[in-house]
Amino acid sequence: MTDTKSTSKTGVLIIGAGPAGLMLALWLARLGVDARLVDKRTDKVYSGQADGFQVRSLEILDSFGIADKIWNESNHMIEVCFWNPDETGTIRRDNRVVNGRAGLSRFHEVVLHQGRAETFFLDAIRDSYGPATSMDEDDVGAKTENATKTEKKSIRTHPRRRIAVERKVTPTSLAIDKQQVNDADDYPVTVTLRHLSESEATPTQVLSNVQDGLFRSNLDPPDEGVETQRKDPPVFVQEEVVQCKYVVGCDGAHSWTRKALGPEFDMVGEMTDYIWGVLDIVPITDFPDIRNRTMIHSAANGSLMVIPRENRLVRLYIQLTEVSVGSGRVDRSQIKPGMIMKAAKKIMSPYNIDYHYCDWWTAYQIGQRVGNHFSKLNRVFLAGDAVHTHSPKAGQGMNVSMQDTYNLGWKLGLVCKGILQPEVLSTYELERRAIAKQLIAFDHRFSRLFSGRPAKDILDETGVSMDEFASAFRQSHMFTTAVGIKYQPSILVAAAADSPPEQPADDKTETDDDVPQSTAHSTSALSTACIVGMRFPSHQVLRHADARPWHLHHKMPSDGRFRLVVFGGELTVSSPQLEKVNKLGAWLANTLLPKLPTMALMQGTTNLHGGGRPGYGLAPEKPPSIVDVLLVYASPSDSSGSAVEAPDLLDFHEVYHPFDSKLGHDYDKVFVDRPSHHDGDGRAYENYGIDRMRGVLVGVRPDGYIGLMTSLDADAGWNEVARWFQGILQPRTGDK
Amino acid sequence: MTDTKSTSKTGVLIIGAGPAGLMLALWLARLGVDARLVDKRTDKVYSGQADGFQVRSLEILDSFGIADKIWNESNHMIEVCFWNPDETGTIRRDNRVVNGRAGLSRFHEVVLHQGRAETFFLDAIRDSYGPATSMDEDDVGAKTENATKTEKKSIRTHPRRRIAVERKVTPTSLAIDKQQVNDADDYPVTVTLRHLSESEATPTQVLSNVQDGLFRSNLDPPDEGVETQRKDPPVFVQEEVVQCKYVVGCDGAHSWTRKALGPEFDMVGEMTDYIWGVLDIVPITDFPDIRNRTMIHSAANGSLMVIPRENRLVRLYIQLTEVSVGSGRVDRSQIKPGMIMKAAKKIMSPYNIDYHYCDWWTAYQIGQRVGNHFSKLNRVFLAGDAVHTHSPKAGQGMNVSMQDTYNLGWKLGLVCKGILQPEVLSTYELERRAIAKQLIAFDHRFSRLFSGRPAKDILDETGVSMDEFASAFRQSHMFTTAVGIKYQPSILVAAAADSPPEQPADDKTETDDDVPQSTAHSTSALSTACIVGMRFPSHQVLRHADARPWHLHHKMPSDGRFRLVVFGGELTVSSPQLEKVNKLGAWLANTLLPKLPTMALMQGTTNLHGGGRPGYGLAPEKPPSIVDVLLVYASPSDSSGSAVEAPDLLDFHEVYHPFDSKLGHDYDKVFVDRPSHHDGDGRAYENYGIDRMRGVLVGVRPDGYIGLMTSLDADAGWNEVARWFQGILQPRTGDK
Missing domain, CATH: 3.40.30.20 (Phenol hydroxylase, C-terminal dimerisation domain)
Known part of the structure; x- marks a missing residue:
């Protein structure tokens, strides 16, 4: 199987080029740190997946100069509408209020599909190094355009100068040399990378996004690696052994990295019986609030959320009350776009809704789980879905994931540059695991309120009070926007001498x-x-x-x-x-x-705003x-x-x-x-x-x-x- | 000399790819009209030239989706400072006020060098056609990257599908067939184009922008065509005869097109004795208002204007009182950056100013001239500097030029498409010549007030009153922003029945x-x-x-x-x-x-704001x-x-x-x-x-x-x- 084998060194190896991995790569590019970013997929996401950009995420993206693009292309969700059954059981608009809270930030929540954000990340990583020269071109790591060329190219053993996504690359082993972890200049983590052929890296499920929307759904059997989805036997395989100072697993809910760290790295939590479908469509409808964020609780057919998207797209989250969870495992064959749409029609009745164009669809079972450890010896770290999974309706997943690596990136980068003391790395788990636990607690409460049947009246104890739902939604803004999150005192955060500690016990x-x-x-x-x-x-x-x-x-x-x-x-x-x-x-x-x-600052870090023609040849003296x-x-x-x-x-x-x-x-x-x-x-x-x-x-x-x-x-x-x-x-x- | 000769047809031939030509090309690209854009230069402007973007220009650029880029990269000129001599003759800040007037528009005046705007125009023209495909690539007209390849490529005779700048192309003859001008479907204008070789198209003057800043200055001998600047004899020349419905000369102060229309097309006006120098530098100074628009009248050394630019650049307009106009023609050999800087130092004394880096420099003699005709038979039009020249200090030139073709572009385009009645074309001269005359009158008054020696006291009748200067500056905002311009009643502008006509007689x-x-x-x-x-x-x-x-x-x-x-x-x-x-x-x-x-709308005309991923494959029904x-x-x-x-x-x-x-x-x-x-x-x-x-x-x-x-x-x-x-x-x- 293995035709060639080579070795190399890198400061930081990032596994997974989703939003968490890209945010980390962008930090390291901006700091000029030697790093690599590998992903087993052949390309970035083109549709579906996450779409919500919360206030704090936009502030962070703006600090890298890429929020404007998202802000301009996205749909802005200004108001939220609550539709509930009236006395006759017919849905009707109970309220229309501001979505979020005015004055928290110069930004508010917007929606745009994840693939656009990934494009902006890739552009920003590239621009961190200034204009490309022809000399650089050969140095930019594996290209995806021409698989044969890539496969035949021998793997470079020199530290690469620019970070770029190396696609169709998957790790196969990871080991930490404990003797080396205390010296910041050592490379204690050894990872074997396998460079895949084109056919090996292309699972049949992704050939068309509408063919099988359950690819990557949590209703899917766990994704144990692309080998199970291979179409043909590989024709040419390369393996590479990489010595790393640090490794960061940003490889999703079925994280290979987490599993490679051993059984003590576990996801703690539980699944519910609630099954939801998702449709991204261009709707044809007479429902008046189709361009507002809208929460519909129907009397007996389940709940539905409208998330108006960029252009004329609308995402619908639709509760599938007729899908049985059975013995804990869902019958996937039942779930198709047509049956999801049928459920939506029932909930939205007496309004009509239909579509000609469907961009993407999926379904998932609601559950909340959080990783018990976020790092091993402060040399291998886990971030994003690899350490927290939950339901997508509050638009939190991509945001918390990006914020994980936004927290980690500068710490890793400045330690690699010898500027920051390595002890600072322990604040990553301290700060981000507390947030993950808050996220899980929030999602637990919010999904049960949203998936529950509306109470008929005040005596209906098994039903959900619509007032309680609306109030829970309002109170969640400081957390869901991430503007309200607060990191504990540490080496980085000097506690206030003039006020008592106020950290809730369950965040510890x-x-x-x-x-x-x-x-x-x-x-x-x-x-x-x-x-x-x-x-x-x-x-x-x-x-x-x-x-x-x-x-x-x-x-x-x-x-x-x-x-x-x-x-x-x-x-x-x-x-x-x-x-x-x-x-x-x-x-x-x-x-x-x-x-x-x-x-020394990288070129891409100056003149983010009010910049202009890139440099006229004058660098600062020092x-x-x-x-x-x-x-x-x-x-x-x-x-x-x-x-x-x-x-x-x-x-x-x-x-x-x-x-x-x-x-x-x-x-x-x-x-x-x-x-x-x-x-x-x-x-x-x-x-x-x-x-x-x-x-x-x-x-x-x-x-x-x-x-x-x-x-x-x-x-x-x-x-x-x-x-x-x-x-x-x-x-x-x-x-x- | 002529190795090959070919013929072709086009709806609109645009001569000159400066801001006026590019604005026109953008309009025609957005309307999907068959047009060509030729320019004799080898490349766009990289430094110097115009830099002011006025309020109305930004509104117009925003209507094409390109104002954001200029707004973000440019310097914003928020305040203006007036420095005048005090009783001892030392300059001191008399006043600092808002530059322009708040509330006129969502924009205000910004400065960025012309070359960036040209880049944004070129990008916008390209994007008008949607994403490029490999099939289109061969169809994009003359390329500049590889001169030999271009020269050997035979000229296509089919209407081109996309407008792109064809560089190193100069017209050599123009004739109008008067029998054909009344049929909108005819091609009455015949132009011969000459495709230049690389060496023929590269005048020695532009090899370095700092070598000779007087290239393109109005102190230069009139630019009669690139032949006079040729380094080597041409090795390969192509001529092409183009039948055009319309031709627009956007070819600058020495307009070839204007001259080709015959002696009755004249520039009317006069020159003054005032000579000014221009320096674009990164200043090293203790002058407090170097980052504000600042007008300095010194007691006896002339005047100076500070225009803070993008990044750390500053443009200085410096009156050169020691350069003699002599017998009407200036001694160019006197004028060098060092002597211009020396004049600046005298005016700004007792403050120090110096520079390490100079981006560009030039000098010019103030004069105001306006064309007596803007079109011939509504088949050939003149726009921009080809019909109005004046001093650059009020930042008007590029703006009025772009607004000329912004006025003309949709009229020409919609007539070509058979949507608009051809009579509408006569409103171009009506509307824009009135503006050109207002511009000349404004510049005449403003330059004399600014170049004049400050009055010592109220009895000093040959001196200029600083109060009058500040007041003239304030009153000019409605015109200089172009927000106040008003087009006369015509087929396009239905006069008000309930108010008397108010058009000043001298605008007629x-x-x-x-x-x-x-x-x-x-x-x-x-x-x-x-x-x-x-x-x-x-x-x-x-x-x-x-x-x-x-x-x-x-x-x-x-x-x-x-x-x-x-x-x-x-x-x-x-x-x-x-x-x-x-x-x-x-x-x-x-x-x-x-x-x-x-x-049918072109792809680039939809979703300018709040757009997103380009189309998901759905076109409107009709x-x-x-x-x-x-x-x-x-x-x-x-x-x-x-x-x-x-x-x-x-x-x-x-x-x-x-x-x-x-x-x-x-x-x-x-x-x-x-x-x-x-x-x-x-x-x-x-x-x-x-x-x-x-x-x-x-x-x-x-x-x-x-x-x-x-x-x-x-x-x-x-x-x-x-x-x-x-x-x-x-x-x-x-x-x-």
Whole structure:
């Protein structure tokens, strides 16, 4: 079977190129870390699968510069309608309300099929390296266009320069050398990869998406690998042994990686008796709310959810009350698009619904399961569906999966670059397993309320109260948007000294007690809207140099840098507060930053917004500090900002406008809270809940979560900053 | 010299692929009209040239789906600063105000170099035809990558299917057969094209942009064609004779086309003594307003304008007071970047300015000239710099040029398709020559105020008053943004019966009296903000079907369709006003629209915003009417929009939600004026100045200009609509 065998090394091997794997690959590309991304499938997803993009996911995608594309192409779900049986058992609209909550973010929930997002990820990974040259072309890993060519090409043994998806590649063995796991420079994980032939990698099930919608459904027998779906015997097989510093399994609900880690890696949870069908169609209907997110509980025919999609597509989630679960295993042969549609018609009656075009369909059995471990020895990690599975109707799966690897990516990347201390890696399981458990608990409650029969009246105890359902839906926004998630105190998140710990007991994971803690302490009272452990919120401010309005998030791209956001308070040329801000600047420039690492930024990480023609041949003189300093001051409320007392840029310490002998001053680090000319008033100090006379210093992690909040005061606040970084970063040894 | 000679036919031959030519090509691509675009240069502009994008240009580019890219990459010029000499003669900031006027549009002025815009045009032209197939590839006209290949390729004689720039092609003769000009199906214009070799097409001047910045400057000897710049004798030359329905010269200030039309086509105007230099640099400076648009009048060293650009670039316009105009011709050898910079330093003193990197430079002599004719026999047209030249500092040139062909493109395209009556073509000169004359008058006044020495005091009569300068600048916004421009009554613009004509006498062109007028009449009192002859303004409304906020402009893409915007007033299920709106709907569907042509839309014209994965294989059953009907109603002010009285989509006549047996209802034609959940309240009826109890019917041309405004009333308003279209459109003869 094996015709050739080769060996190679890589920093990070990512198994699975779905949204979780792609998010991780994008992080590592942006950080310039040597990594590989393999997937056994022949191509990306073209239809069906996940489609919901939640608020926090859009913020994250925007930090990589790719949210605009999704925002523009997607359908925006603004309102949600609740339809319930009336006294006669006929469905009728009970309510129409905003979907989510206004004011949480500059984004709201949108829907677009997963394949488009995967395309944008692939483009962004490629663009991370700047324009391609012909020299690079040969270096971009396995291509899919021409299988024969790929198969005959010998596997390179040099570290690859660019990350690109290597398709038709599947792992066959994984081993960890425990002697090597403590040295960050070692490659303790050995994985054997098998490069598949075209026919071997193409399961018959995916030849047409409408032929068998149950491919990849959880009603399908577990997918033990593509061998079971092979059409022909392979004609040519290559095996490759890869030595890895780290391996991350993003390989879905039937994760090969999870199984390879042994029987102690288990999924804990249970299945329900509820079976649901899914249809992506262009509907022909007189139902009035077909373009709104709509939840229909029928009197006796089950429930249905309408998810209006991009273009004229609509996704219907349809409860299949007539499919029997029987002895725990569903009879798959019963389930076809026609019977799913029949169920939908019954639920939506007296309205008519039909279709000419069906884009995709599937069915699934509701269940909730979570992995008991998310990593092994902090060298092999699991993410996404590999560690949490649940029902898809709340549009959470792809989002939580992407957010898993968004949490992991910068940690792995900066450890590989020798910038971050390896202990930080233990925060991945701490932070993300708690979220997975919250997800499972949410889904457990929500699916039972939605799949349950509506109560006929208040005495109907086995029925579900429609008021309780609507209320559960409303209360879920902070979690489902992921804006409300909060990471526990750790080496990365300096606990507040002025408020008691508030973490609910059931979020604790088994490893909580082992987690190293920061020696720094936060002061939570300095801002009412910035919460340590939560994502830094974004509000509009104006750039000092040109009065252009920016969301602060736009100045905090995912480039691997920590950020100190100096809320300087009200500043005028003559104010003592300006002196304080400049004293802090001098301490940062002369004392703190020289001790911390620097990091050259990749091309794709600059000019995400307001960029332009790619570089005119001028690189900065020296790599910037790993810590990016932003100043946000308030314009005195009695001033229009153009008053004589308004400071000019050079009135601020140079740390706030770093000077480069070829590029001049950096005009993109100082911002002011005042009304814009065209885009309203961001009222940032008010929205952040920050005292305009006092200010605050906020330490933000590379993933946008707040790790520290302290005062601008010499010694007091400064020491907390120094201690926080000391626990996280390696000391500077040279430019990186 | 001539090795091969071939003949071909084309609907429209466009000469010159700058912004004017590209805008025209984009229109024709979107309309699916057979056209060719030739340019003698080897490639598009990479640096320098024009950079200002005005409000109306951005609206127009957005109607083609390409404003987002410019908006994101460009620098936004939010504020403008005025620096003048103080009592001691030292410059100081007199004022800082908003650049332009807030509330004119959803856009404001931005700057980005012309080459990026040209790239976006080329992409948009290509995307008009949908995804490329391998079959198309051979059909895309002359390629530039491989000159030898192109030269040897025989010229196709079939109409080309896709428009693409054919570079290194220059016209050598033009003749009009006057016998043929009256038949719209004839090809009366014969042009000989010469296909140049690579060396012939590459003037030495453009080998490096920094080598000689005066290439293409108006200080240069007139550019009589590339022959004078040839390096080597041509090795292989092809000539092609093209029979054209129409020819448009977009070939710049030294327009070959204009000269080919004979001596009666002249540029009228004069030059001044003012010489200015231009530098595009990355500045190293302590001048505080280097990132704002800044106008500096120094006491004795001349004036300077700062235009902050994308990335870290800044453009400086610098008056060169030490260059003598002499006997009317400038000594070019004096002018180098170093001497221009020296002049800048003197003006900006006591601030320092320097640079390490210069992207581009040039110099020019201020003058204003306008063409006396814009077309010959409505078969050959001139546009852009070919008919108006002036100083560049107000950022008008590229904008007025693009707007010339934006005005012409749909007229030519729809005449070629047999939809529009050929008489409409005479409105091009009527409408655009008036604008060119306004431009010249504006530039004349503004350049003298800016180039003049500041008055020392009120008695200094030869000096320029800085108050007058600032006031002239403020008053110019409606013109410089192009939001205020107004086209005269004609066959396309039905004059208001209820208000006197207000056209200033000096805007009249020689041909005004010949212009055919519409037999319809507008009622101007029905809206205070919609003005007949001006562009239809855009305000935010919510889509009825899903509550998503849209600017109305986003639902009026440049796809060649006329639009009837039915402002229906306040509508509830039981209101008599709904009955009136539905009666109008029935008349439109049953009486008017069946008489008017239909037009299949090109792929690139749909889903500009909120699009998604390109088509899932479903085309509409039948081509839509040339007239697109949009309904904008007001939500009763005492209702949240979710009240029981709110109409559902099917309560409206089907003309407002056209039904397709495969695609279902169209949910994208009915909009409601009510507050959004996330994006504020568009207050459309208030902003349009429309009576909520009465409404109005607005007829909008394919270029977004208002041609008719009348009431919803049976007979009264309906007859005006019928008359307006009768004067413009051909009767329906079959699907197009």
